[in-house]
Amino acid sequence: MERVLITGGAGFLGSHLCDLFIGRGFQVVCMDNLITGNMDNVAHLMGHPQFRFIHHDVTNFVYVEGPVDYVLHFASPASPIDYLELPIQTLKVGSLGTHKVLGLAKAKNARLLLASTSEVYGDPLEHPQRESYWGNVNPVGPRGVYDEAKRFAEAMTMAYHRYHGVETRIVRIFNTYGPRMRLNDGRALPAFASQALRGEDITVFGDGSQTRSFCYVSDLIEGIFRLLMSEEVEPTNIGNPSEISILDFARKVVEFTGSTSRIVNRDLPVDDPKIRQPDIAKARRVLGWEPVVPLEDGLRRTLDYFREHIGRQQGGN
Ligand code: UDP
Numbered sequence: 001m002e003r004v005l006i007t008g009g010a011g012f013l014g015s016h017l018c019d020l021f022i023g024r025g026f027q028v029v030c031m032d033n034l035i036t037g038n039m040d041n042v043a044h045l046m047g048h049p050q051f052r053f054i055h056h057d058v059t060n061f062v063y064v065e066g067p068v069d070y071v072l073h074f075a076s077p078a079s080p081i082d083y084l085e086l087p088i089q090t091l092k093v094g095s096l097g098t099h100k101v102l103g104l105a106k107a108k109n110a111r112l113l114l115a116s117t118s119e120v121y122g123d124p125l126e127h128p129q130r131e132s133y134w135g136n137v138n139p140v141g142p143r144g145v146y147d148e149a150k151r152f153a154e155a156m157t158m159a160y161h162r163y164h165g166v167e168t169r170i171v172r173i174f175n176t177y178g179p180r181m182r183l184n185d186g187r188a189l190p191a192f193a194s195q196a197l198r199g200e201d202i203t204v205f206g207d208g209s210q211t212r213s214f215c216y217v218s219d220l221i222e223g224i225f226r227l228l229m230s231e232e233v234e235p236t237n238i239g240n241p242s243e244i245s246i247l248d249f250a251r252k253v254v255e256f257t258g259s260t261s262r263i264v265n266r267d268l269p270v271d272d273p274k275i276r277q278p279d280i281a282k283a284r285r286v287l288g289w290e291p292v293v294p295l296e297d298g299l300r301r302t303l304d305y306f307r308e309h310i311g312r313q314q315g316g317n
Contacts, residue, residue: 003027007058008075010037012180016221033057041180058097068108073101074115081186087145094149102160111167113228114157118174119147128277141271174239174278178217179305193306196259206268208247213277215240216298219291226287239278240291
């Protein structure tokens with residue numbers, strides 16, 4: 001049985017990866033320091049014979065006993081609110097943490113996949129964003145801690161590949177949504193959903209004309225699995241190219257929840273990208289992958305999860 005280490009394995013994407021690898025017959029070592037991850041996301045896997053949890057901060061030396069065939073480096077605060085609150089940890093996990101897991105991959109002769117991000121393109125001047133675009137990033141703005149950490153992580157990953165011959169893959173993840181997002185992580189969908197479900201004002205930043213392209217989590221996870229198993233070393237975009245303005249997205253959440261909430265405008269955060277849409281021609285060509293879950297279906301499933309979660313919180317669990 002092959003063995004995979006997933007850092008950030010108790011987070012939103014990490015925990016879905018744990019499920020996928022367990023389902024496909026791998027042994028999974030899930031590592032997390034739980035600063036933004038949550039044990040509730042992997043509670044159903046505890047005690048499973050293929051699953052092991054290690055509570056560890058990957059910015060410190062990473063030790064894993066026994067063989068490791070694959071490493072997926074998903075540990076990082078990933079929402080703008082999280083990395084504003086945890087700027088140093090965000091920089092450390094992208095830089096020192098990436099160095100540590102690459103060292104582990106080299107020692108174990110494992111293949112490593114780095115979770116990178118559309119944020120490497122910054123506030124893009126090219127649209128949609130192809131992998132060949134180098135980006136428009138403000139290194140010293142509030143988002144710089146995440147953007148530059150991920151850019152450094154990509155550089156470090158390529159250096160380990162070129163200099164040490166480590167087998168590496170880099171996925172550039174675009175906005176993703178689905179069950180297990182934290183209701184209070186400050187991102188657009190959890191914010192709008194919790195506001196709509198509580199009957200509070202829905203806070204659209206700026207005039208809401210900025211765009212994003214939202215991918216349902218099961219689509220993303222399948223794309224990542226295919227990339228890991230492919231021979232593609234250069235960064236690869238995985239995301240859903242269907243683009244929507246944030247105002248229209250807020251309206252959809254109101255419609256789907258049947259909420260009576262009003263949409264109100266708040267200041268646009270500094271360096272908030274005005275447009276974002278992945279060009280996924282390469283993923284289509286190399287991985288034979290494209291997203292299949294329409295926004296309406298994904299939204300229904302995610303809103304069901306949020307409803308249950310809010311209900312539970314009110315129920316005192
Ligand atoms: N946004 C918003 N209201 C909120 C949270 C986010 O209008 O309560 C906007 C945010 O300014 C951005 C978009 O929604 O333009 C997506 O933000 P998110 O935090 O989800 O992630 P980003 O794509 O900016 O990393």
